[in-house]
Amino acid sequence: MNLWNKLMCYSRRHSPWLFHMNGGSCNGCDIELIASLTPRYDAEQLGVRLEGSPRHADILCITGPITHNATNAIKTVYDQVCGPKAVIAIGSCPATTNVFIDSRTLEGPLSKHIPVDVFVPGCPPRPDAIIQGVAKAAEILAERAGKKQPVVPVVMPLVGPGCSGACACGASAEAKNEEVQA
Numbered sequence: 001m002n003l004w005n006k007l008m009c010y011s012r013r014h015s016p017w018l019f020h021m022n023g024g025s026c027n028g029c030d031i032e033l034i035a036s037l038t039p040r041y042d043a044e045q046l047g048v049r050l051e052g053s054p055r056h057a058d059i060l061c062i063t064g065p066i067t068h069n070a071t072n073a074i075k076t077v078y079d080q081v082c083g084p085k086a087v088i089a090i091g092s093c094p095a096t097t098n099v100f101i102d103s104r105t106l107e108g109p110l111s112k113h114i115p116v117d118v119f120v121p122g123c124p125p126r127p128d129a130i131i132q133g134v135a136k137a138a139e140i141l142a143e144r145a146g147k148k149q150p151v152v153p154v155v156m157p158l159v160g161p162g163c164s165g166a167c168a169c170g171a172s173a174e175a176k177n178e179e180v181q182a
């Protein structure tokens with residue numbers, strides 16, 4: 001690896017820029033992602049920054065069960081992120097389509113359409129779990145710089161209860177947590 005690539009690896013590891021896309025979520029995961037950037041959790045102390053354009057981002061954060069309408073937009077945005085790049089599936093929806101599994105408007109899970117590097121489980125995941133997922137993705141990104149590597153998805157451990165009952169799916173938190181524990 002030449003000096004330029006080493007410098008790029010260091011920068012990406014210590015200052016990952018994120019682009020967030022909603023693939024049809026109930027907004028529960030989106031709120032937790034924003035919470036992770038607030039002073040209380042303070043992801044910015046790790047150099048994490050939310051970007052307005054995928055062309056400036058290193059990591060694509062996707063929430064929601066991936067609706068028909070969102071599918072092409074997600075593929076386009078994925079292509080717009082310059083390589084090397086990493087993808088984080090935030091919440092149980094992009095990983096499995098979760099409580100929306102029987103909906104005919106869905107084309108999820110996300111891994112059917114683009115390679116996913118890190119899955120952060122939870123419905124919604126806690127902000128600290130999201131920060132752990134971003135740190136893992138930054139690590140993957142730094143290793144990936146300058147070489148071609150196959151995507152080996154990492155599933156992060158569940159932090160706190162799987163379901164906080166905060167989303168709009170209508171299922172009770174107790175029932176969903178029993179399902180997660182089973």
Ligand code: SF4
Binds near residue numbers: 025026028124
């Ligand atoms: S249902 Fe749960 S996992 Fe899906 S978007 Fe809402 S909070 Fe996130």
